[in-house]
Amino acid sequence: MALDTDLALELFTDSKKRVADICGASAYEYRYEHAEATLTEIDINDTAAAEIIGRPVGKYITIEFDAPIYEYSPFYEERCGIVTESLKKICPETGAVLFAGLGNRFMTPDSIGPLASDRVFATAHICRYADDIYTDELSESFVLSAGVMSQTGIESSDLIKSVCSSNEIKRVIVCDALACHEPSHMGKTIQLCSTGISPGSGVGNSRSEISQSSLGIPVAAIGVPSVTRLMSDDPRFKELIVTPKQIDKLAERSAAMISDAVNMFLHPGFTREEIASFM
Numbered sequence: 001m002a003l004d005t006d007l008a009l010e011l012f013t014d015s016k017k018r019v020a021d022i023c024g025a026s027a028y029e030y031r032y033e034h035a036e037a038t039l040t041e042i043d044i045n046d047t048a049a050a051e052i053i054g055r056p057v058g059k060y061i062t063i064e065f066d067a068p069i070y071e072y073s074p075f076y077e078e079r080c081g082i083v084t085e086s087l088k089k090i091c092p093e094t095g096a097v098l099f100a101g102l103g104n105r106f107m108t109p110d111s112i113g114p115l116a117s118d119r120v121f122a123t124a125h126i127c128r129y130a131d132d133i134y135t136d137e138l139s140e141s142f143v144l145s146a147g148v149m150s151q152t153g154i155e156s157s158d159l160i161k162s163v164c165s166s167n168e169i170k171r172v173i174v175c176d177a178l179a180c181h182e183p184s185h186m187g188k189t190i191q192l193c194s195t196g197i198s199p200g201s202g203v204g205n206s207r208s209e210i211s212q213s214s215l216g217i218p219v220a221a222i223g224v225p226s227v228t229r230l231m232s233d234d235p236r237f238k239e240l241i242v243t244p245k246q247i248d249k250l251a252e253r254s255a256a257m258i259s260d261a262v263n264m265f266l267h268p269g270f271t272r273e274e275i276a277s278f279m
Contacts (some may be wrong), residue, residue, distance in 0.1 A: 055195065108247050108251055173219075226251065
């Protein structure tokens with residue numbers, strides 16, 4: 001039975017149980033003791049492996065923290081650094097970029113994308129129109145909070161495609177809340193991938209794909225699992241989706257970590273504190 005999950009790590013692990021050796025896919029694990037985190041990098045290299053695992057060909061990076069993201073950690077800077085370095089592996093580092101926060105900001109488990117977009121430094125207007133400001137150390141970045149179809153009547157993919165085509169954007173980073181199968185991954189995991197995203201696919205409510213094939217430019221995706229489906233034999237609870245008790249803190253702190261990492265990726269000439277002072 002297919003898993004209800006957005007995490008390639010869970011699908012890869014489940015596939016390994018069913019297939020002795022998946023040719024065309026590989027996994028590498030690295031431990032960051034200084035950040036109390038473990039990184040798993042999965043490369044799906046051909047369509048046969050992609051079909052078995054259930055994810056498109058591409059690179060998937062999962063960062064698992066020993067403690068939940070919503071808890072205070074003295075390793076925040078180090079963890080942001082790991083996310084920043086991971087972004088370098090899945091996103092081209094040249095050309096104007098659009099950061100798109102997906103989800104419903106008024107529904108807490110789905111608000112990670114919009115909250116992150118609030119904190120990503122938009123610079124396109126500065127780079128293009130502020131002739132009297134030195135901008136050589138700034139990447140040209142656009143920020144969009146796409147909302148959801150029930151709010152706008154428009155597919156997020158259509159909004160993103162329109163913004164990209166009218167502003168000569170060369171790369172996209174999309175951010176969304178994710179679903180996981182294993183409750184232990186909820187609130188403790190960040191996933192990044194080079195294949196874009198199908199919003200809502202992890203909970204059976206898939207919207208139009210946002211990927212290189214649909215936009216014509218590279219699309220990286222980043223997100224944190226905030227929900228899981230309750231596993232129960234009771235038919236009354238088969239459709240029940242649950243979230244951590246600390247979901248408010250999880251959404252806020254996940255958005256903070258993602259936005260800080262994205263800002264440092266886009267503007268490496270500045271510190272996190274300097275970027276925050278510009279906004």
